[in-house]
Amino acid sequence: MLNINNNTDIGVIGAGTMGSGIAQVAASAGHAVYLYDANFSSCEKAIVNLKNGLNKLVDKGKLEQKKADSIISNIHIIDKLENFQKCGLIIEAIIEDLDVKRTLFGKLEDICEPTCIFASNTSSLSIGSISGNLKNPERFAGLHFFNPAQVLPLVEVVPSVLTSDNIINGLYDLMKVWGKTPVIAKDTPGFIVNKVARPYYGEALKIYEEGLADFSEIDFAMKSIGSFKMGPFELMDLIGNDVNYKVTETVFTEFYYDGRYKPSITQKRYAEAGLLGRKSGRGFYDYSKETTFEEKNYDYNKLNYIFTRILVMLINEAIDTLYRNIASKEDIDLAVIKGVNYPKGLLKWADELGLEFVYDELNSLYTLYLEDRYRPCPLLKKMIDSSKKFYNE
Numbered sequence: 001m002l003n004i005n006n007n008t009d010i011g012v013i014g015a016g017t018m019g020s021g022i023a024q025v026a027a028s029a030g031h032a033v034y035l036y037d038a039n040f041s042s043c044e045k046a047i048v049n050l051k052n053g054l055n056k057l058v059d060k061g062k063l064e065q066k067k068a069d070s071i072i073s074n075i076h077i078i079d080k081l082e083n084f085q086k087c088g089l090i091i092e093a094i095i096e097d098l099d100v101k102r103t104l105f106g107k108l109e110d111i112c113e114p115t116c117i118f119a120s121n122t123s124s125l126s127i128g129s130i131s132g133n134l135k136n137p138e139r140f141a142g143l144h145f146f147n148p149a150q151v152l153p154l155v156e157v158v159p160s161v162l163t164s165d166n167i168i169n170g171l172y173d174l175m176k177v178w179g180k181t182p183v184i185a186k187d188t189p190g191f192i193v194n195k196v197a198r199p200y201y202g203e204a205l206k207i208y209e210e211g212l213a214d215f216s217e218i219d220f221a222m223k224s225i226g227s228f229k230m231g232p233f234e235l236m237d238l239i240g241n242d243v244n245y246k247v248t249e250t251v252f253t254e255f256y257y258d259g260r261y262k263p264s265i266t267q268k269r270y271a272e273a274g275l276l277g278r279k280s281g282r283g284f285y286d287y288s289k290e291t292t293f294e295e296k297n298y299d300y301n302k303l304n305y306i307f308t309r310i311l312v313m314l315i316n317e318a319i320d321t322l323y324r325n326i327a328s329k330e331d332i333d334l335a336v337i338k339g340v341n342y343p344k345g346l347l348k349w350a351d352e353l354g355l356e357f358v359y360d361e362l363n364s365l366y367t368l369y370l371e372d373r374y375r376p377c378p379l380l381k382k383m384i385d386s387s388k389k390f391y392n393e
């Protein structure tokens, strides 16, 4: 068991998008939080932004003023790493750069107590690579929050091959106490969500590149037939084409150029041209002017083809994640519901569609394109051969 309770001081390093959100989560759970950034003005800015966000909740009647005040008063901004000395857990959310993260944790090892737990919020670096040269890598794990950390419940808890089970179980329990939905993921590229969700973007982009449909038709197919809250192009615009492209490229490279994760030239060109999405005013859609979605006279069969093609690719990726023992079936399904707002767990969805149907759809894409990205996962075939489903109910 971890020795972490309400009285444990929590350190957060990096006061940007993620660090400030994580600081709010820990402060809301009653901890004294110490927030540090290499650029002190980012800490000051973070406090102003957090106050504004909390005040909005108070105005809407979703939070009591007293609670909002106590959250802010629990967060202490600091300008020296030495101030972390008494912390029981330090969560790092700085720039995504392996050398910078390794250097930081090397310094923390000299400052903090041997009992202090270290965690990184990295999205794409391996936990083992950040902690490998520490003196005590067994106290180091990944705690991958989703953006915005104050809102999205999912946290992927990621052990490296060197992390002790105690630490992982303790962090898992702590995330529950903080009101989060933790899942355990192996230290593999993209962990669960950033791996399983790749086809939502990649297959949509491929359908567009083939000239089968435009952005709004693809988005409409996923929302109207699949009940996804956002279509792939709306979502890429929200995430940012630069960020989303980079994640795909990293997963592709880290999986030794597996064709399933091949990035899209279209997205690369959009990112290069500065069409980053909402944050730059224009991405796949133009946000500089008020546009209302016009429902056209879409061909239902085509919409259904688009939806089915993207969905079976997502399901295949979820099955592959189970096949590789990256996470349990329950955690894979929970991760996409709580991390990217999918309407249903993908393995549950596979059961509902019928595994033979999923296999046949993938196989016909594979036969047509002769591309590795469409190969059905062997686990899918094995389950069909033994008449199994993912869930028994």
Ligand SMILES: NC(=O)c1ccc[n+]([C@@H]2O[C@H](COP(=O)([O-])OP(=O)(O)OC[C@H]3O[C@@H](n4cnc5c(N)ncnc54)[C@H](O)[C@@H]3O)[C@@H](O)[C@H]2O)c1
Binding pocket: 013, 014, 015, 016, 017, 018, 019, 036, 037, 038, 039, 042, 092, 093, 094, 095, 096, 100, 104, 121, 122, 123, 124, 144, 145, 146, 147
């Ligand atoms: N933005 C997301 O959607 C998201 C989601 C999950 C995980 N992550 C991960 O979280 C981490 C932070 O991402 P972000 O989006 O919050 O970035 P950000 O750019 O908003 O914030 C990073 C902050 O770290 C500070 N910083 C840089 N180097 C530092 C150092 N050596 N010491 C202390 N502070 C330093 C910067 O000044 C900046 O304020 C990254 O590892 C990223 O991969 C991001």
